[in-house]
Amino acid sequence: MDRPELPLPQLHAFVVLAEELHFGHAATRLGIAQPPLSQQIRRLEDKVGHELFTRAPGHVALTPAGRELLPAARRALTDLADGLAAARAVGSGRAGRLRIGFAASLALTVLPGLLRTFRDQSPGVHLDIHEMTTAPQIAALHDKSIDIGLLREPPTDETELGFRTVLSEPFVAVLPSAHPLAAQRTVRLAQLADSPFVLLPRTAGPTLHDQIVGLCTAAGFTPRMVQHAVEWQTVCALVETGLGVSVAPASIRRIRLKGVAFRRIEPGTARTRVAVAWRANDSNPLVNRLLAAISQDPPNRPR
Amino acid sequence: MDRPELPLPQLHAFVVLAEELHFGHAATRLGIAQPPLSQQIRRLEDKVGHELFTRAPGHVALTPAGRELLPAARRALTDLADGLAAARAVGSGRAGRLRIGFAASLALTVLPGLLRTFRDQSPGVHLDIHEMTTAPQIAALHDKSIDIGLLREPPTDETELGFRTVLSEPFVAVLPSAHPLAAQRTVRLAQLADSPFVLLPRTAGPTLHDQIVGLCTAAGFTPRMVQHAVEWQTVCALVETGLGVSVAPASIRRIRLKGVAFRRIEPGTARTRVAVAWRANDSNPLVNRLLAAISQDPPNRPR
């Protein structure tokens, strides 16, 4: 690509004159006097090396060379105007694309409100949402395949990522309706000691997994795993079949299955945090806009 | 169309930097020092209103806004470079389009050589050739639907057109082979006084028509028209059928029909001129190139 030879102001004058075919009118449209316009055209013709207009008195017309240059000039000007507008829209966060990873358990709680709030504020922004568990979200943030993560139990050793807790919720026991404990309003964790467990695999989200196992350990037993499933939806389905019980964040109450009962765990002091995560050095203004949307409309309780 | 906000040199620098993603290398490619490049980018970012690159030490990358602007900038630059090259090619006569009207009788004589010469000199030029008689050529030159005319007997009262004679040729008698006069090597015009005539209609080319009729009148008779035809080819075909005789420019000897004889007219003083015609005020360089091609390769005798 060579260095540009034709200044844009002259091309603009050229295009306008080509439309008006009248120096006086074109100058008026350009907001300048007529002599400067004559100069602009003259300079442009000097650079092109050929006349672009024939000036018969009372009749200005394009030469073949001018006819050849006109569409290119027009395209260049509109391209730049459009490109500039688009760049400004993206730069100011009025448009663009934001890739969001989210934990499946949030699909029914924090995610809908967040998306609605953000879309209202930034209707021009395209949102790509990808369901993924915590660990893949961290990796995806690092390799820049997502810009925002909505995840559980953020790791504490991530210096390049920012985290902000958006929700703190207790745990619930997930029981088949037929389970004896389902008759109680609340459940103490130790009562689950003998039941087989269904949980997410540790690789999906080690922190949350360790937290749940830790709770059981504190209650005096080691949970006996019979099955792993990568989505809470699946966990509930497995519980429904009577395969086992589970312990899960309260959000999953939103998953309504006939044969599954959710029971508050006593004491309810242990809580799991849902956080939004982003690259600390991300200059994309949409990231900050989304964080602002979260602050403005905090989903601070499980609904 | 608004006045352009982004200077092209800055956009050029932007595009190069977006390709190199390295200020030093980009500056070298642009042939300038590094600080000026930093300034260019800075000024461009000021005008856009947003950063276009993230400058992490050792790692320059486009922002979303920059990614949005880049294709538009690239398109604009290539469009202008291409448009400028095309305009220069057209302006210098290396490319473009030339519309030529020509009399059908020249299709076998002056036209082929002229086209060959011109195409050799200006291979990039597209030639539109249109067969038409003299009067329509004059009209087409005036309304600019052709740029060049090749016609017979140019009118003398056309101030806005330029003419140059390219060929002066005698007349021949066109006879059926069976005609008694076909036995002679030459024919005196008065010998045709009793034969019916086939000619082009006067509207096709009044000057040539009047000239032929004038020759007959000078020879002491008024030709008796039995048929008009708008092409010499047709005239010859009609003569072949024995419908009549004709008087035509010698060029039409090139039309070879078994049953038609061409005979020199004695005395051969009367000649018809073939001229090239153009708009005197036409600034199209291709017109002058074509005129130059004619001067260089004069088709000065009927072949």
Add this chain to the structure above:
DNA sequence: GCGATCCATACGCCCAGAGATATCAGACCA
């Protein structure tokens, strides 16, 4: 900790070009 690398900043030079006003020249019309 010490260069090396890389980009930003500061400052100065200089010119192309965009703008204005005043004036001229040709064509056309009354």
Add this chain to the structure above:
DNA sequence: TGGTCTGATATCTCTGGGCGTATGGATCGC
């Protein structure tokens, strides 16, 4: 023939920006 319209020319001003050199500051690798 003189007025009008149109575009060109002449001349001046001013500023944006393109480029240079010198220097500062941050990060990285050894």
